[in-house]
Every structure is written in C-alpha cells, then in structure tokens.
Amino acid sequence: xxxxxxxxxxxxxxxxxxxxxxxxxxxxxxxxxxxxxxxxxxxxxxxxxxxxxxxxxxxxxxxxxxxxxxxxxxxxxxxxxxxxxxxxxxxxxxxxxxxxxxxxxxxxxxxxxxxxxxxxxxxxxxxxxxxxxxxxxxxxxxxxxxxxxxxxxxxxxxxxxxxxxxxxxxxxxxxxxxxxxxxxxxxxxxxxxxxxxxxxxxxxxxxxxxxxxxxxxxxxxxxxxxxxxxxxxxxxxxxxxxxxxxxxxxxxxxxxxxxxxxxxxxxxxxxxxxxxxxxxxxxxxxxxxxxxxxxxxxxxxxxxxxxxxxxxxxxxxxxxxxxxxxxxxxxxxxxxxxxxxxxxxxxxxxxxxxxxxxxxxxxxxxxxxxxxxxxxxxxxxxxxxxxxxxxxxxxxxxxxxxxxxxxxxxxxxxxxxxxxxxxxxxxxxxxxxxxxxxxxxxxxxxxxxxxxxxxxxxxxxxxxxxxxxxxxxxxxxxxxxxxxxxxxxxxxxxxxxxxxxxxxxxxxxxxxxxxxxxxxxxxxxxxxxxxxxxxxxxxxxxxxxxxxxxxxxxxxxxxxxxxxxxxxxxxxxxxxxxxxxxxxxxxxxxxx
Amino acid sequence: xxxxxxxxxxxxxxxxxxxxxxxxxxxxxxxxxxxxxxxxxxxxxxxxxxxxxxxxxxxxxxxxxxxxxxxxxxxxxxxxxxxxxxxxxxxxxxxxxxxxxxxxxxxxxxxxxxxxxxxxxxxxxxxxxxxxxxxxxxxxxxxxxxxxxxxxxxxxxxxxxxxxxxxxxxxxxxxxxxxxxxxxxxxxxxxxxxxxxxxxxxxxxxxxxxxxxxxxxxxxxxxxxxxxxxxxxxxxxxxxxxxxxxxxxxxxxxxxxxxxxxxxxxxxxxxxxxxxxxxxxxxxxxxxxxxxxxxxxxxxxxxxxxxxxxxxxxxxxxxxxxxxxxxxxxxxxxxxxxxxxxxxxxxxxxxxxxxxxxxxxxxxxxxxx
Numbered sequence: 001x002x003x004x005x006x007x008x009x010x011x012x013x014x015x016x017x018x019x020x021x022x023x024x025x026x027x028x029x030x031x032x033x034x035x036x037x038x039x040x041x042x043x044x045x046x047x048x049x050x051x052x053x054x055x056x057x058x059x060x061x062x063x064x065x066x067x068x069x070x071x072x073x074x075x076x077x078x079x080x081x082x083x084x085x086x087x088x089x090x091x092x093x094x095x096x097x098x099x100x101x102x103x104x105x106x107x108x109x110x111x112x113x114x115x116x117x118x119x120x121x122x123x124x125x126x127x128x129x130x131x132x133x134x135x136x137x138x139x140x141x142x143x144x145x146x147x148x149x150x151x152x153x154x155x156x157x158x159x160x161x162x163x164x165x166x167x168x169x170x171x172x173x174x175x176x177x178x179x180x181x182x183x184x185x186x187x188x189x190x191x192x193x194x195x196x197x198x199x200x201x202x203x204x205x206x207x208x209x210x211x212x213x214x215x216x217x218x219x220x221x222x223x224x225x226x227x228x229x230x231x232x233x234x235x236x237x238x239x240x241x242x243x244x245x246x247x248x249x250x251x252x253x254x255x256x257x258x259x260x261x262x263x264x265x266x267x268x269x270x271x272x273x274x275x276x277x278x279x280x281x282x283x284x285x286x287x288x289x290x291x292x293x294x295x296x297x298x299x300x301x302x303x304x305x306x307x308x309x310x311x312x313x314x315x316x317x318x319x320x321x322x323x324x325x326x327x328x329x330x331x332x333x334x335x336x337x338x339x340x341x342x343x344x345x346x347x348x349x350x351x352x353x354x355x356x357x358x359x360x361x362x363x364x365x366x367x368x369x370x371x372x373x374x375x376x377x378x379x380x381x382x383x384x385x386x387x388x389x390x391x392x393x394x395x396x397x398x399x400x401x402x403x404x405x406x407x408x409x410x411x412x413x414x415x416x417x418x419x420x421x422x423x424x425x426x427x428x429x430x431x432x433x434x435x436x437x438x439x440x441x442x443x444x445x446x447x448x449x450x451x452x453x454x455x456x457x458x459x460x461x462x463x464x465x466x467x468x469x470x471x472x473x474x475x476x477x478x479x480x481x482x483x484x485x486x487x488x489x490x491x492x493x494x495x496x497x498x499x500x501x502x503x504x505x506x507x508x509x510x511x512x513x514x515x516x517x518x519x520x521x522x523x524x525x526x527x528x529x530x531x532x533x534x535x536x537x538x539x540x541x542x543x544x545x546x547x548x549x550x551x552x553x554x555x556x557x558x559x560x561x562x563x564x565x566x567x568x569x570x571x572x573x574x575x576x577x578x579x580x581x582x583x584x585x586x587x588x589x590x591x592x
Numbered sequence: 593x594x595x596x597x598x599x600x601x602x603x604x605x606x607x608x609x610x611x612x613x614x615x616x617x618x619x620x621x622x623x624x625x626x627x628x629x630x631x632x633x634x635x636x637x638x639x640x641x642x643x644x645x646x647x648x649x650x651x652x653x654x655x656x657x658x659x660x661x662x663x664x665x666x667x668x669x670x671x672x673x674x675x676x677x678x679x680x681x682x683x684x685x686x687x688x689x690x691x692x693x694x695x696x697x698x699x700x701x702x703x704x705x706x707x708x709x710x711x712x713x714x715x716x717x718x719x720x721x722x723x724x725x726x727x728x729x730x731x732x733x734x735x736x737x738x739x740x741x742x743x744x745x746x747x748x749x750x751x752x753x754x755x756x757x758x759x760x761x762x763x764x765x766x767x768x769x770x771x772x773x774x775x776x777x778x779x780x781x782x783x784x785x786x787x788x789x790x791x792x793x794x795x796x797x798x799x800x801x802x803x804x805x806x807x808x809x810x811x812x813x814x815x816x817x818x819x820x821x822x823x824x825x826x827x828x829x830x831x832x833x834x835x836x837x838x839x840x841x842x843x844x845x846x847x848x849x850x851x852x853x854x855x856x857x858x859x860x861x862x863x864x865x866x867x868x869x870x871x872x873x874x875x876x877x878x879x880x881x882x883x884x885x886x887x888x889x890x891x892x893x894x895x896x897x898x899x900x901x902x903x904x905x906x907x908x909x910x911x912x913x914x915x916x917x918x919x920x921x922x923x924x925x926x927x928x929x930x931x932x933x934x935x936x937x938x939x940x941x942x943x944x945x946x947x948x949x950x951x952x953x954x955x956x957x958x959x960x961x
Contacts, residue, residue, distance in 0.1 A: 543947075544791070545950075546834060547952070548790040548792075548793050550850065552856065552865075552866070553863075553864045556871055559902075565957050566957045
C-alpha cells in the first residue's frame with residue numbers, strides 16, 4: 001500500500017452531533033457496506049452503546065474512496081474515556097471536527113480539538129445538520145474561527161442525515177490531512193489503541209502500525225505487558241473483518257494474538273517483533289480508577305455470580321478494578337474502581353443486564369491521600385478504611401480542572417453550582433456574545449455526586465462539560481459515620497467537607513429513620529464526626545405486633561406468618577442489636 | 593348480673609376428653625368493610641339446602657366422634673338463619689352433658705323468642721357482635737346494626753337468662769381514645785360475662801385494605817389495648833387470651849380448644865377441622881359445599897399434617913396466647929433475657945406480660961419446640 005494513498009482520521013464530535021450518522025453515511029457512500037446490510041449506528045456494537053447513543057468500545061473501519069484508503073478511527077464520546085481518546089488520536093494524522101450547526105461546539109469537543117492541535121493533527125472542521133430549520137451555520141462557523149482559529153470559510157457544511165456535502169468532506173479529508181509516513185523495513189512499532197474480548201477469538205486489538213510491518217504469524221512482544229504472543233491473525237475491518245498478510249506503516253487494522261485478558265493488550269500498548277524489538281511509543285499510561293464504590297448483590301446469595309461476572313467483564317474492560325469487600329450492612333460484595341461516573345454506570349448496567357444480577361452500589365467515593373501523624377501517606381478510596389481522626393495530619397483530595405461551555409444566560413446559575421461545589425474560578429470568557437467558557441477547579445468528590453445532572457438541569461441541557469485531573473490538594477475533610485444504636489453502618493460512612501458534614505448527617509439519619517423498622521427498644525440513629533454527634537433521630541420502640549384473632553381458620557395462617565417472620569429475621573442484618581432487612585439499606589442508597 | 597347456667601360454671605374437663613364442633617354460617621345481610629370471612633350477602637336462597645347439607649355432613653361424621661363438649665355456631669351471621677334449622681343441623685351429633693354451645697348473633701336479630709328457641713335447643717352462650725358503642729365508629733367500620741338494638745339485645749339475654757359475650761373492635765378510622773373508652777364502659781354496662789376485643793386488622797382483599805387512609809395505627813391500637821385491659825380487669829374480668837377477657841368461670845371452652853391444640857370438627861363451607869393431629873378445611877363456597885354433600889363426595893378442600901417438631905412449635909405458639917403460657921424451657925436463656933419486659937417467668941412457666949401480649953408475634957418467633 002502506497003503511503004500517499006492512506007489517510008488515518010478520527011471524527012471528534014459531541015455526543016449527539018451526528019458522528020455515528022456520519023460514519024454510517026461514509027460506509028454507504030464508499031460502498032463498504034451493502035445498503036441492504038446497512039443498519040443505523042452500524043459501528044456501535046453493544047446494545048448499551050446504541051441505547052445511550054455513545055461509543056464506549058472503539059472501532060476502526062477501513063473504507064476506499066477515490067483511490068484512497070481512509071481509516072476511520074472512532075473515539076469514545078465521554079470524558080471518562082479521555083485517555084482512550086488521546087490514544088486513538090495518536091493513531092491519526094488528522095481529525096474531522098464535527099459540530100452541530102444548531103448548537104455550536106461543546107466543551108468536550110473543544111478539549112479533544114485542543115488535544116488534536118497539541119499533537120499537530122490537521123483539523124477538518126465541518127458543521128453538521130444543516131438540513132435542520134434551527135441550523136445557524138454562519139454563526140457557528142464564526143464561533144469555530146474565534147475559538148480554534150480555523151477560518152470560517154474553511155468550515156465545511158454537511159448533512160450526515162441526507163448525505164449532502166459528505167462527498168466534499170471526504171475530498172477535503174484526502175486533500176488536507178497528510179498521509180502517514182514510516183519505513184516498512186524499520187523494526188516494528190505498533191500502537192494498540194483499543195482491545196476488546198471476543199468469546200471465540202479472545203482479545204481482538206485495534207492497532208496502528210507506526211513503523212515497520214506487522215505480519216501474520218510474527219512473534220510479537222507486548223512491551224508494557226512484558227508478554228510475547230504470536231500474531232495469529234492480522235486484518236482490516238472493511239468493515240467486515242478481513243485477514244491480510246501484513247499491515248505496513250501508516251496502516252490500521254486488527255490483531256488477534258491468542259490473548260485471554262484485555263489487560264495484556266491495553267490502549268497505549270506498543271507491539272514490536274520479539275526478535276527485533278523497537279523502542280516503545282510514548283504516552284502509555286496505566287488506566288487509573290478515579291471513582292470508587294462498593295457493589296453488592298441485592299440478594300446475598302448472588303455473590304458467587306457477581307464474582308464470576310466481574311471476572312468475565314474484566315476480560316473485556318481492564319480499566320476497572322475490583323476487590324472483595326465485606327459490609328456489615330450489605331454483606332459480601334466488591335469495592336470497585338472506575339475511570340469516571342459514566343464508566344461506573346456502564347459497568348454496573350452491564351453486570352445487571354448481561355449477567356442478570358440485581359446490584360446495589362454505595363455512594364461513589366474518590367481516592368484520598370491521607371497523611372498520618374506517623375508521617376505515612378496512605379491512599380484511601382473507601383471511607384470505612386479512613387484512619388481515626390486523631391491519627392490524621394492532613395487529607396488531600398483529587399481536584400479537576402473543569403471547563404464548561406454554556407449559553408451566556410446560564411452563567412450565573414453555573415457559577416452558583418460551582419461555588420456550592422467548592423469550586424475555584426479560574427477563568428470566565430465570552431466566546432461570542434451568547435456563549436461563555438467557564439473554567440473552574442473543583443474537587444472530584446463534588447463532581448461525582450450529580451454535578452453533571454445539575455449542570456444539565458440548570459441549563460436545560462445546553463451547557464457542556466469537560467474536565468481533566470488537576471492534582472491533589474489538602475482540604476478540610478472529615479469522615480461522617482452513621483450509627484445505629486451506637487454501631488457504625490459502614491455503607492453510609494462518607495468523607496465530606498467539614499462544612500457539609502452536618503447536612504449529610506441530617507439527611508442520612510432522617511432517611512434511615514423512615515426505613516429502619518421499629519424494634520423492641522428505642523433505636524437511636526446518629527451521625528458522628530469522630531466522637532462528636534452531629535445529628536440524631538430515634539426510631540421509637542415497636543409496641544404492637546400481634547395477630548388479634550386466632551381461631552380455627554387462623555391457626556395454619558398464623559403458623560405460616562410466624563414462619564415467614566422467623567425466616568425474615570434470619571435474613572436480617574444485625575447492627576448494634578438492631579435487626580434491619582437489607583432492603584432498608586438498599587432503599588436508603590437508592591434514594592440518595 | 594345475669595343468671596348463669598350450671599353447665600357453664602363447671603370446670604373444664606381434661607383436654608383429652610374434649611372435642612368441639614364448629615358450624616359455619618356463610619350468610620350475612622351486609623358485608624362489613626374489614627371482613628375477610630367466607631360469607632355472602634346474596635345467597636339467602638341457599639340457606640335451607642345449606643343447613644340440610646350441614647346436617648348430612650354432621651350425621652356422616654357422628655359415628656366416629658366422641659361426645660361433643662363444645663359447639664360454636666359462627667359466621668357469617670348465624671342469628672340470621674332460622675334457629676330451628678340451625679340447631680337441627682347438629683342434632684345428629686352426640687352432645688356431652690353440660691356441653692358449651694355458643695351462637696354468634698347480630699344484636700338486631702335478638703329477641704326473647706329467638707333466645708328461647710336457642711335455649712330450648714341447648715344453646716348456653718350468645719356472642720353479640722357489638723364492635724363499638726359509638727355511632728361514627730360503627731359507620732367507619734361499615735357496620736349496619738342499630739346501636740340502640742345492642743341494649744335491647746342485652747336486656748333480652750338477661751331476661752332469657754343466657755350469658756353472653758360482647759365482641760368489640762378498636763382502631764377504626766376516626767375513633768379517639770375517648771370513643772374507645774366509651775365503648776368499653778358501655779359494653780361493661782351491658783352486663784356481659786365475656787368480652788372479646790380485637791384490634792382492627794387489615795385483611796387483604798377487603799374494602800378496608802383498598803383504603804390506606806383508614807388503616808389502623810399500631811401505637812393507637814396499643815394505647816387502646818392497654819385501656820381495655822385496665823378497665824376490664826378493674827371490672828372483674830380476667831384476661832385469659834390475648835383478645836379475650838372473662839369473668840371467673842366464663843372462659844369460652846370452645847375457643848380454648850383452639851389454643852390448646854384440641855380437636856374439633858368443622859361443619860359447613862370453609863370450616864376448619866383438627867382431628868387426629870391433622871388440620872383440614874372444607875371447600876370455600878356454599879354452592880360447592882352443597883354440591884359435595886349432595887353428591888356424596890368429601891367436603892374437604894385440603895389439609896396438612898405437620899411433622900412432629902413443627903406441631904410442637906405450633907402448639908407452643910398457640911398456648912403462648914393464653915394466661916397459662918408455655919414451659920419456660922421453650923425459650924432459650926438469651927431469648928428470655930432479650931424479651932425482658934414481654935415475658936414473665938414463674939413456676940417454670942413463661943407468660944406474656946401485658947406489653948408482651950401486644951408483641952406476641954415477636955415473642956412467638958423465639959419459641960423452640
């Protein structure tokens with residue numbers, strides 16, 4: 001394959017700006033997919049992806065257009081997967097920036113665009129959905145010029161839905177995006193930018209050959225994993241997987257090498273020939289969980305099923321972590337770490353859906369750095385593992401650099417939101433008279449509790465959000481414990497800013513008062529920071545639990561009722577002598 | 593105080609010699625909101641055939657029965673059917689001398705003539721469905737009887753010389769503690785020998801169940817129970833079961849059978865039997881019951897015989913309801929401790945305290961066989 005005829009590109013777009021429709025249209029126009037086999041969202045292969053309209057697992061696809069080979073490399077559509085975005089951009093020479101002509105550029109798209117610019121990628125900007133009555137292509141072309149410095153005249157206008165302008169876009173791609181370079185005879189450097197687990201083939205990786213040649217049958221070294229595997233099959237997705245003898249420099253395709261665990265072929269991994277190794281490519285990063293929660297089966301008997309499901313799921317997604325956890329309130333489960341909130345939701349939903357489990361999650365937490373009085377620094381991602389207050393010198397928490405793009409009307413309410421979430425303003429800039437860019441530093445812990453939902457509801461869905469980690473900083477944090485008859489309920493312990501401790505304590509004690517069944521004695525429900533009680537409620541002792549009538553016809557019924565009551569007692573969790581059905585804890589967490 | 597029949601005064605015979613019969617009358621003029629019993633308001637045309645069928649079932653069962661020491665005509669509204677037919681239904685049974693025979697009655701139905709017929713037929717005891725002495729509470733319960741007829745019925749019973757029980761219900765929507773106090777006091781003024789006071793209970797499928805706003809409150813019912821206990825005890829009544837109080841010598845022997853795992857035959861639709869250690873129940877509707885009897889088939893719908901250990905636990909759970917309680921050894925030491933004020937132990941027996949009666953389920957689940 002002549003390098004000059006290859007173009008590797010990603011489409012960078014906000015969630016519903018039409019990326020998938022554009023991909024569908026390109027497949028159709030290039031003749032890669034027979035119109036009879038065409039279905040909407042051809043490349044989103046998971047049900048979840050189609051339903052949520054987001055891409056989680058990456059796909060790359062190869063199409064032929066006007067004597068050129070175009071490799072379309074998909075990028076995940078959510079900020080949780082920012083690292084994967086950076087890896088897929090590293091596999092490209094250019095990007096198509098796709099912006100909804102009725103909405104303008106969104107925060108995360110902008111962030112990805114900056115990332116592409118930093119990587120010296122060529123940007124082909126285009127406005128999509130020009131068929132919509134609400135489209136304002138002139139206005140948003142001007143905005144793109146203001147924000148990214150791309151001349152408005154160079155911004156293409158298309159409708160991925162009707163196909164208008166898509167041909168011209170592909171022409172522009174061929175014309176503006178440079179072809180890849182590379183020496184086919186150099187030692188092999190292949191960049192893995194995605195892997196997924198196929199139950200028949202094992203791990204299937206998407207790979208971009210940066211230098212050298214990737215040949216079927218070659219003995220390969222996976223540099224970061226430190227493992228050697230044979231290339232059982234090398235191929236291209238056209239989009240049907242088609243084996244090829246070799247992929248040369250600049251080419252993109254897939255690799256199957258008999259690997260059973262995606263953790264051994266992670267995004268950012270470099271493959272090279274075992275016999276003639278090359279230097280690893282720059283930019284590899286271990287996926288690092290940012291958000292943590294406990295996952296417990298609602299039915300305690302399903303613990304083994306949950307363990308098996310996690311094992312299987314991890315074959316497909318090495319970016320979440322899990323380890324067994326035992327909770328007095330929720331029984332046996334797992335402490336899990338995720339890239340972000342959406343990732344957490346996705347994993348949980350896949351566990352429930354694909355493995356038919358019913359799960360309850362504890363409130364999301366982040367990883368704190370705790371400096372102890374003994375001079376150690378420990379990472380704590382589970383509130384129940386937080387050292388006692390007197391042993392803590394300082395707690396540091398992770399912060400985010402948050403970028404929000406919003407219609408100017410909502411600036412006030414968003415500043416208020418950031419303020420209540422302990423945000424520190426860095427910048428406020430008008431991108432145009434109607435659009436504002438806000439930059440804040442906000443603690444991650446404040447973002448993982450419904451920040452995104454608040455952002456959307458306060459702005460009728462118009463504001464968009466992007467963030468990236470911005471290091472750790474010390475904060476006045478405390479652990480709030482919730483006590484049932486003086487015994488802590490681990491599932492409700494939470495690390496919060498001191499100023500918010502009282503409110504959390506009140507909320508949880510009130511909620512539990514509603515849910516804890518009355519016992520034979522008064523049950524105090526308290527919230528405490530260290531030894532100090534900050535909120536208290538009481539569940540008054542139960543006074544009546546008796547079957548009023550018990551004559552001939554009632555006897556068998558009564559016996560069964562008492563049997564059920566006895567069975568129920570066995571299933572109760574006993575905390576501080578208080579018998580609580582797990583459902584009460586489950587409801588308390590669900591209400592949160 | 594009313595005259596008392598000598599039979600009712602006699603000390604109960606040993607349990608082994610006792611055998612009861614329950615006859616179910618599945619007919620009512622109207623249905624109360626809270627009622628989940630097998631009873632119908634539109635089957636008056638079946639009364640004759642139904643009671644004839646009952647008589648046939650009784651006649652068929654008679655040869656295998658020992659002398660019957662107690663009979664209970666329950667319902668439904670037994671006083672709503674012709675008394676001669678009602679009593680004739682059990683005529684084939686071998687009644688023991690001095691047997692206790694109770695008829696449940698709607699106060700509206702009671703006349704001296706009716707009572708005379710009952711007495712002539714061997715009835716020794718009447719149970720009056722009074723429920724409340726407060727008109728707005730009666731209305732809230734969906735009861736149709738005339739409060740004034742309660743006093744008339746009691747007066748008739750006194751004149752006929754038949755001792756009677758008063759059934760009361762507490763916890764209806766809108767019933768204040770004062771309302772309930774008036775009901776208890778009013779009931780005592782009627783001169784009963786026995787009072788059954790039941791916490792209003794929401795049974796699935798009833799009109800009450802469908803209206804959560806009218807569901808009773810546990811704390812309110814607990815207060816009312818304590819009030820009833822205090823006033824009835826002060827009036828010389830003795831609590832001998834969770835919901836039952838009697839003057840000395842007037843405990844209901846038939847109901848004691850239920851709580852002492854005694855044996856009884858159920859006659860009529862939906863009636864339960866406990867015979868030879870096996871519990872069983874008859875088909876639920878009067879039509880199916882009549883058809884079975886007339887067709888010469890068994891009237892039993894189903895039954896079960898519990899394993900020995902389960903029977904023992906069941907026996908303890910039932911006995912716990914009564915003043916005699918259970919052997920203290922039926923609880924573990926820890927449970928007895930945990931149950932603190934709910935159970936008192938004396939003479940190797942564990943008995944429910946007043947608070948314990950209100951939480952009897954909590955206590956009962958800790959019994960071990």
